[in-house]
Amino acid sequence: MKVVIIDDEQHSTNRILQLLEPYKNKLHIETFNEVACAIDGINTLKPDVVFLDVQIHDKTGFDILKQVDFLNFSLIFTTAYQQYAIDAFKFSAIDYLLKPVTSEDFESAINKAFERGERNQLSDKMDVLLSHLSSSKFSKKISLASIKGFVFIDIDSIIRCESSGNYTYIFTTDKKMHTATKTLKYFEELLVHHEFFRIHNSHLINLHYVKAYAKSGFVTLSDDCKLEVSVRRKEHFLKACNAILK
Structure with a gap:
């Protein structure tokens, strides 16, 4: 070698x-x-x-x-x-x-x-x-490590991430699901400055794709997926959503 x-x-x-x-x-x-x-x-x-x-x-x-x-x-x-x-x-x-x-x-x-x-x-x-x-405003990408290799996708295209043990399912705007060989915590730390929010132990969402929030504690995303926001994270979640709107 x-x-x-x-x-x-x-x-x-x-x-x-x-x-x-x-x-x-x-x-x-x-x-x-x-x-x-x-x-x-x-x-x-x-x-x-x-x-x-x-x-x-x-x-x-x-x-x-x-x-x-x-x-x-x-x-x-x-x-x-x-x-x-x-x-x-x-x-x-x-x-x-x-x-x-x-x-x-x-x-x-x-x-x-x-x-x-x-x-x-x-x-x-x-x-x-x-x-x-670079300081470019062009869309940033992320490399997703999978069992077969790597997939390169725009960060802005990620709607949500879902935990599955040591793996994470990544759902994108083109209606695809990618399986990444990293934990949800890894993506939470990596995407913290890209306006993603962990609403639950199992779910990390892109705040730009929030369509509605119900008093029952469920958020609806642009792909019509409904997810529960944990009670202890509700206040921080609403503040984060309001910050996006300003």
Whole structure:
């Protein structure tokens, strides 16, 4: 298995090399600290896994990805960026390691990279990531991990999310249901700034698709689905709805 490490800070590269030590007998590892060399290296080596720093001198890791011809690899970003960037990685379903890299985080990321089979979707994931990192007002997308791979949908098209154990059913405006291999809590935290509200332990809804609310405690959504709002969340729910209208 071929692994490429791209970072302009030698101590960061050394840290990844140290963490890869237990696997070195089955790996061919190359390191790069310049953008041009990294682009040539990826195109020539055609790696299985790439560790890519977000910031490389006066360029970014995204500059490299835009210029390489080969994208059939598992990508793991390494970054010192704060929460706004971390949220973008989560939306895109691209793995990342926050510097300084811990052994626990590394083990989780590298094991997923070794097992991963959806490398051919990296280009789509990058589109999602870049849309969230930009200040563009174009519709933002989310990568939904499923048993078969990934589905990329507009966040604005999500009407509601329904819990099913460790899975979540995502219902969209095109009348489709997607099964995601993440919990409802994961989506609640991810969509908190997109005006979604958890009305019940089992239901997370897009407030923009609320059509009616009855005194009986049931909300009707644009797809005519009726869901109960838990008593303890009723007050916060109504406040959130009123905030949307202002």
